[in-house]
Amino acid sequence: MNKILEIKNLNASINDKLIIKDFNLTVEENEIHVIMGPNGSGKSTLSKVLAGHPSYEVNSGKITFCNKDLLDLDPEIRAHEGLFLAFQYPIEISGVTNYDFLRIAYNEKQKYLKQEELDPLEFMGLTQKVLTKLDMNPSFLNRNLNEGFSGGEKKRNEILQMLLLNPKLVILDEIDSGLDVDALKIICDGIIKNLDKKASLIVITHYPKILSYLKPKFVHIMTDGKIIKTGNLELVERLEEKGYSAFTKT
Amino acid sequence: MSDKKNETNFEINKVINQPYKYGFTTNISNEKFPSGISEEIVSLISEKKEEPDFLKNFRLKAYKKWKTMEFPTWANLKVNEIDYNGITYYSVPKQKKQLNSLEEVDPEILKTFEKLGISLSEQKKLSNVAVDAVFDSVSIATTYKEKLAKSGVIFCSISDAVLYYPKLVKKFLGTVVPPGDNFFGALNSAVFSDGSFCYIPQNVTCPLELSTYFRINDKDSGQFERTLIIAEKNSSVNYLEGCTAPQFSENQLHAAIVELIAFENASIKYSTVQNWYSGDEKGVGGIYNFVTKRGLCIGKNSKISWTQVETGSSITWKYPSCVLLGKNSSGEFYSVALTNNFQQADTGTKMIHLAEKTTSKIISKGISCGNSKNSYRGLVKIGLNANSSRNFSQCDSFLIGANSLACTYPYLDIWNPNSIIEHEAKISKVSEEQLFYLVQRGISVENAVSLLISGFCKDVFTMLPMEFATEADKLLSLKLEGTVG
Numbered sequence: 001m002n003k004i005l006e007i008k009n010l011n012a013s014i015n016d017k018l019i020i021k022d023f024n025l026t027v028e029e030n031e032i033h034v035i036m037g038p039n040g041s042g043k044s045t046l047s048k049v050l051a052g053h054p055s056y057e058v059n060s061g062k063i064t065f066c067n068k069d070l071l072d073l074d075p076e077i078r079a080h081e082g083l084f085l086a087f088q089y090p091i092e093i094s095g096v097t098n099y100d101f102l103r104i105a106y107n108e109k110q111k112y113l114k115q116e117e118l119d120p121l122e123f124m125g126l127t128q129k130v131l132t133k134l135d136m137n138p139s140f141l142n143r144n145l146n147e148g149f150s151g152g153e154k155k156r157n158e159i160l161q162m163l164l165l166n167p168k169l170v171i172l173d174e175i176d177s178g179l180d181v182d183a184l185k186i187i188c189d190g191i192i193k194n195l196d197k198k199a200s201l202i203v204i205t206h207y208p209k210i211l212s213y214l215k216p217k218f219v220h221i222m223t224d225g226k227i228i229k230t231g232n233l234e235l236v237e238r239l240e241e242k243g244y245s246a247f248t249k250t
Numbered sequence: 251m252s253d254k255k256n257e258t259n260f261e262i263n264k265v266i267n268q269p270y271k272y273g274f275t276t277n278i279s280n281e282k283f284p285s286g287i288s289e290e291i292v293s294l295i296s297e298k299k300e301e302p303d304f305l306k307n308f309r310l311k312a313y314k315k316w317k318t319m320e321f322p323t324w325a326n327l328k329v330n331e332i333d334y335n336g337i338t339y340y341s342v343p344k345q346k347k348q349l350n351s352l353e354e355v356d357p358e359i360l361k362t363f364e365k366l367g368i369s370l371s372e373q374k375k376l377s378n379v380a381v382d383a384v385f386d387s388v389s390i391a392t393t394y395k396e397k398l399a400k401s402g403v404i405f406c407s408i409s410d411a412v413l414y415y416p417k418l419v420k421k422f423l424g425t426v427v428p429p430g431d432n433f434f435g436a437l438n439s440a441v442f443s444d445g446s447f448c449y450i451p452q453n454v455t456c457p458l459e460l461s462t463y464f465r466i467n468d469k470d471s472g473q474f475e476r477t478l479i480i481a482e483k484n485s486s487v488n489y490l491e492g493c494t495a496p497q498f499s500e501n502q503l504h505a506a507i508v509e510l511i512a513f514e515n516a517s518i519k520y521s522t523v524q525n526w527y528s529g530d531e532k533g534v535g536g537i538y539n540f541v542t543k544r545g546l547c548i549g550k551n552s553k554i555s556w557t558q559v560e561t562g563s564s565i566t567w568k569y570p571s572c573v574l575l576g577k578n579s580s581g582e583f584y585s586v587a588l589t590n591n592f593q594q595a596d597t598g599t600k601m602i603h604l605a606e607k608t609t610s611k612i613i614s615k616g617i618s619c620g621n622s623k624n625s626y627r628g629l630v631k632i633g634l635n636a637n638s639s640r641n642f643s644q645c646d647s648f649l650i651g652a653n654s655l656a657c658t659y660p661y662l663d664i665w666n667p668n669s670i671i672e673h674e675a676k677i678s679k680v681s682e683e684q685l686f687y688l689v690q691r692g693i694s695v696e697n698a699v700s701l702l703i704s705g706f707c708k709d710v711f712t713m714l715p716m717e718f719a720t721e722a723d724k725l726l727s728l729k730l731e732g733t734v735g
Contacts (some may be wrong), residue, residue: 075689101688108692211314
C-alpha cells in the first residue's frame with residue numbers, strides 16, 4: 001500500500017497559541033480515517049494546517065503528502081497535488097457563477113498537471129455527468145457560488161467540486177453539521193460511490209451518524225491537540241456510552 | 251471606513267502594482283503656446299483655430315467668470331495646488347494643416363495609437379466602431395466618416411464642427427454645462443482645444459458605435475477636451491471613450507466637459523474606460539482628472555445612460571449626471587472606480603428629476619487598495635413637479651488591504667411626496683476566508699482576487715459594450731497584479 005499522508009510530530013499554532021501538539025497520523029491509499037473529539041480539541045485547526053491556511057503557523061514537525069514535503073507547497077499547489085478540503089462553512093461569493101468558478105478551478109489544475117484545459121462547452125459535458133451522479137439540478141451552475149444556497153445545497157456543492165477535481169486525499173470538516181439524515185445519506189453515497197478508488201478520506205466529525213454510512217477503518221479520538229486513542233468502529237460505541245471523559249482519564 | 255490592522259495574511263498589496271503600460275512618450279515636434287493663461291492666450295487659441303466670433307466671446311466670457319471662481323474644496327480630496335500659469339493650454343502636433351487622409355498623419359502619432367491598441371487605418375479598424383483620436387489638444391483622425399455621413403450622422407472633431415456646422419455648435423454648446431457652471435467647467439470653456447462632436451438626426455439609429463480615444467502626450471500640456479453629443483427625436487447612439495497618458499513625475503491637468511442632449515424618444519449610451527497615468531507607488535505624478543459630464547433628457551421618453559470604469563488618474567473628480575426634463579425620461583449611472591497606491595477618487599452622479607414619471611438608477615462600485623481614497627458622492631433630487639418618479643441607488647465599496655479608505659456621500663433632495671427613492675449601500679472587504687476557499691480549490695491568490703473583483707463589478711461590466719467589457723476586466727486584473735503575494 002502507498003502512503004498518501006504522513007504527519008510526524010506536528011506542532012502548530014494560531015496567534016501564538018499552540019493548538020496541535022506532537023500530532024502523528026499516517027493515511028494510506030483507499031483508507032477512511034475518522035477523527036472525533038470535543039470542541040476545541042484542534043480538529044478543524046488540523047484541517048486548515050493541512051490545506052495551508054495562512055493564519056496558522058507550523059512550529060515543528062513534518063508532513064509528507066504523496067512523497068512531497070507538504071509544508072513546502074503553497075496552498076493552491078497542495079490542491080493541485082490532490083488535497084481537497086470540504087469546508088464546514090462553504091464561503092459565498094457574489095457575482096461569480098458556480099460554473100465559472102468550477103471551470104477556473106478545474107483548468108488551473110489541468111494547467112498545473114500539464115493536461116488539456118477544457119473550453120466552456122467541453123467542461124459543461126463533464127459537469128453534467130457529475131451532476132447526474134449527485135442528482136443535482138443543472139440550475140445550480142448558473143447561481144452565484146454558494147450564494148443563497150441552503151445548508152444542504154452548499155455541502156452538495158462541495159462534493160460536486162470534490163468529484164470534478166478528483167483529489168487523492170479528502171478532508172471532510174464536519175460535513176454533517178447542519179444536515180438532516182436524508183441529505184447526509186445522499187452526500188455520503190455520493191462520496192463513496194464516486195470518489196476515485198485509490199483516494200483516502202479524513203473525516204472530522206462530532207456525530208457518529210455519518211460513520212454508519214462511511215464505514216471507516218480507523219477511528220481516532222483527539223483531545224487537546226493530539227490523538228489519544230486509535231481503534232475501529234467499536235471505539236465509537238464506547239464513546240457514545242461514556243463520552244470523551246472516559247478517554248481523557250485513562 | 252478604514253482599518254489600521256492588516257486583516258489578511260495573504261499579502262494582497264503586491265497584486266495591484268503593475269507598471270503602467272501606456273507610460274511611453276512619442277517624440278514629435280509640437281506647436282505650443284507659451285505656458286500660462288490670460289485673456290490674450292484665450293483669444294489666441296480662438297484666433298489660431300479661426301473660430302467665429304460667438305465662440306471667441308463664449309471663451310472670453312468663461313475666462314472672466316473663471317477668474318472670479320474658486321477651486322472647489324468640498325470633495326474628499328487632497329490636491330496639491332495647481333499652477334495654472336505653468337500649464338500649456340495649446341499644444342498641437344506640427345504639420346497640422348487640413349488633413350485629408352490618414353496618410354498625412356505623422357507616422358509617429360499613428361504608431362502611438364497602434365501601441366495603444368487603437369488602429370486608425372481603416373483596413374484594420376475595430377469592427378463597427380468609428381474612432382476619433384485626440385492627441386494632446388487636437389483631434390488627429392476620425393475614421394468611418396463617410397459611412398456615417400450616409401445615414402446623416404455627423405461625427406467629427408469639435409474644431410471641424412465649429413468650421414462646418416457652426417449653427418449646430420452655436421445652438422447647443424454650453425446649453426447643458428454653461429460656461430460658469432463650475433471652476434473646471436469654466437476653465438474648459440475658456441481654453442478647450444478639441445474633442446468630439448456627434449449629431450444623430452431624427453429617426454436614425456447610429457449604425458456604428460462611436461468612439462473617442464484621448465491621449466495626453468506633452469509633458470506640460472493640459473488636456474481640455476469638449477464633447478458634444480446631440481440625439482434628435484427617435485434616434486439612438488452608443489458612444490465609447492478611452493484615455494491614456496505617458497508617465498511623468500509632474501501632475502498634469504485634465505479638465506474635460508461632456509454634454510449630451512437627448513430629444514423625444516432618443517437614447518444616448520455613453521461609456522468610458524479611463525486609464526490616465528495614476529502616478530507611481532509613492533503617489534508622485536499622475537493626471538488630475540477634473541471632469542464635468544452632464545446629460546439633458548429634454549424630450550419625452552428620452553434616455554441617457556452613463557457607464558464608467560475609472561482606474562487611472564492620480565485624482566478623479568467626476569460626476570456624470572442626468573437632468574430629467576422630459577416626461578417619462580430616464581437616467582442611468584453605472585460606475586466602477588478602482589484606486590490604488592495614493593490615488594484619490596471622488597466620483598458619483600447627480601440625478602435631477604424635474605418632470606413626472608422620470609426614473610433613474612445608480613449602481614456604483616468602488617474598489618480601494620493600497621493607501622488610496624475612494625468616495626462615492628451622489629445627489630438624487632426630485633423636484634416638486636416630478637410626480638411618480640423613482641430612483642434606485644446602490645453603492646458598494648470593496649476594500650483591499652488595511653490602509654485604503656472608502657466613503658459614501660449620498661445626498662437626497664426630495665420635494666415631491668409621490669415619488670419613491672431607494673438607496674442601498676454596502677462595504678465589504680476581501681476576506682481571508684474567501685481567499686482561502688478559492689485558493690484551496692487551486693486558484694492562485696492573484697486570480698482569486700481578480701475573480702472576487704470581477705464578481706463585485708459584474709452588474710456594471712454587463713452594461714459595457716462587449717469589447718469594452720473584456721478590456722475593462724483585463725485592465726482591472728492588470729491593476730490588481732501584485733496586490734497579493
